[in-house]
Amino acid sequence: MSSVEIRDVKVTRYITPLREGGSLPAIAEADDGFKYVVKFRGAGHGVKALIAEMLGGEIARKLGLKVPEIVYAELDEAFGLTEGDEEIQDLLRESRGLNIGIHFLSGAINFDPVAVRVDGELASKIVWLDAFITNIDRTFRNTNMLLWHKEVWLIDNGAAFYFHHSWNNWEQQAKTPFTYIKDHVLLPQADMLDEVDEKFREILTGEVLREIVDLIPETWLQWEQSEETPEQIREIYFRFLTTRLTHSGIFINEAKNARNAVV
Template sequence: MGETLRLRTVNVTRYITPLREGGSLPALAEADDDFKYVLKFKGAGHGVKALIAELIGGEIARALHLKMPELVFAHLDEAFGRSEGDEEIQDLLQGSQGLNLALHFLSGAITFDPVVTVVDPELASQIVWLDAYITNVDRTFRNTNMLIWHKELWLIDHGASLYFHHSWSNWKNHAQSPFALIKDHVLFPQASLLSETDVLFKKILTAEVLHSIVDLIPEEWLLWEDTDETPEAIREVYFQFLITRLNHSEIFINEAQNARETLI
């Protein structure tokens, strides 16, 4: 208890390839520790807020002992990307100087397919609980955001979580919202142990654990142009959102259980 959470910082040395079409244009990249990473750029679509959601969601998953690739801060220096031929990618790299976020690349991993892999009720309930808690809209049949690696299920991509921060108003209302979109979750049909999971996870996610995760957010990600709030005040809102939502977890658990009854 009381141990300070830390993420490693790596320097990006090589941009290898964009990973998919779309607004965020994550990339496969190599860093100065000779590992490959899936790099998420602060200069993309939703900017630093997507990285904050990725960081908080991923580290909460890790605290709950769910499998998550290592997250690292990834530094891009000002010279990086000047030789990139693709103008869109060059603009993205130039707009992402400084600290970005990267996930350790799981070489050989395959996308989770619910038709091929059956997930047991305990694990399914844990992942559904996590996503209802962090309001993750993006773990559906269309886009599962999970990988199978060494025959185990790994979670990736939490950048669409905590969507309250895109409006940054009425966070208390968002914290106590039922999250009806959980019914679209790819593991929802198997999530039959939500109440048991709720008891377990509320013991793990203490205020101290949540503070340590929120404290990871770099100050340079909290210098928002559309607010006068200090980085410390912004961090405090994230913490208060998370602790309030945890203390009122019955709201999203009841929503999920009611929706499950319509499946049976």
């Protein structure tokens, strides 16, 4: 039995859209009584954004970082028919089936890098994660972190794994230095990158990465524009991650050089 599991819930009530960015996620209630931020397969980047959200979140969780629970969120055929906003109704219609939900942290506030000081170890862990998963979206403009019960929680990894939008030369892209790390909001505090790299390389074994990749639902891997089978697509994600981990020195050195330029 896998040590990594994701629950299934059915979305029962659409509460309110979150009009931040172009993907139009929403706060919704599920049949387990909890509220979730639901991201929809019918939005701009489709299932690839859901895959990035799930992979990035579960890798972060495995590394001991704080991430709200991720669930598979099912929308049935009738859901959203009474929604008055035509744009939202169209989105919900295109999103029937399996979507992704992130547990809504009631009372959480957006992370403010000016007001909150993150210690070097935690900053290094988050910078390492984002360089590893090629997450372009944890910047001063959009930190994608929350402060909840005085702890930093990571949200919104949907912009990670950007190689999958072009889906070619994945081996070459797995070895990129990830120059976007220069814009990371926590880079100035990340003074323990070598120590974190050594620790995280031990945690993310091939077995662990295989378990996480195997969580991608087959319905998210049926790409109309691809001749590859879901199994072949899943294997490329696995090989991308293992190759990137093997060559972590490339992105660690990039991050260290970028940090030296700003501190």
